[in-house]
Amino acid sequence: MNILIVEDESRIAKRIERMTRAIFGDRLQSIKHINTLQEAMKFIGNNELDLVLLDLNLNGSSGFDLLTTAVSESFHTIIISAYKDQAITAFEYGVLDFVPKPFNQDRLAQAFKRIHTNEKTATNTIKFLAVKKRGGIQLVPVEDLIYIKGAGAYTKLFLADGTKELHDKSLEKLEQLLSYSFERIHKSYLVKMSEITNISVASGSKYMAELRNGLRIPIGRTKYKDLKAKWI
Known part of the structure; x- marks a missing residue:
């Protein structure tokens, strides 16, 4: 698995990375943390990815500016955000899951499990x-x-x-x-x-x-x- 974390808070990004490493173990090939939309867009365009973990508020910028591009790519996108009211909109754009903050490792593992199963999204609101x-x-x-x-x-x-x-x-x-x-x-x-x-x-x-x-x-x-x- 090649994973990109797009999160502006370093403390949360490190927590996500720690949990992700624990969940995937040897299956994790690479994991990268980027804290701005612009850098994330550039990285996505130049690297092969299997999964993007995206926050929706990045130093005041909207993660949706990246989301429309991310969901057009070959990889899956999972949102990790405190903005629960935006979950439905995120699903409409085609994310695999929405993990609300605060979260624990079990909830993150639940989201990751869906990457390699035939389970469909928890909602059918994709538009x-x-x-x-x-x-x-x-x-x-x-x-x-x-x-x-x-x-x-x-x-x-x-x-x-x-x-x-x-x-x-x-x-x-x-x-x-x-x-x-x-x-x-x-x-x-x-x-x-x-x-x-x-x-x-x-x-x-x-x-x-x-x-x-x-x-x-x-x-x-x-x-x-x-x-x-x-x-x-």
Whole structure:
């Protein structure tokens, strides 16, 4: 694990680092502490990361200025902040968890555990997926999303208007973040359940999901029974 801590209070940053080292042990490859948004943005752009631990108030600057960029990257973001009233907004932008201050090691470990499990976020309020565009970040409304296809380390987002967007997060990471209205119907596909109009068996015993737009997407053999039960 390569982890970045973005926290302006040195005492809290050291506490986070101490707990993080204790939790990950030998699995921790590197951990870096930065106390300003500007330096953090530069570091993110030049280093491979697995996780960012972000405070929302950095010397008077808003962590949300960094968050919109962070959630567009391949890594997960966990907020550690005393501003509990901003938790819902943070989840809307696609963070994996929100750890309120003050916190203990058990609560931090709980957040870290979700990085390597298929457990989805504790809330289904995510409203946007942030994608990189030339010159900045575009927030794609989740309500406009029909399905997502895995493309190696990346994913392709397919929208209702026919457009496609490329996201840096893997299908597994987006599966963790998206609400329960999306289901992993195949190793390569996440689909919005409300878009499925029919589930059928095609020639060669291939299972297919037909969407409102007429597109047919394969269903994994191990997913068929569970998907049909949920769809009905």
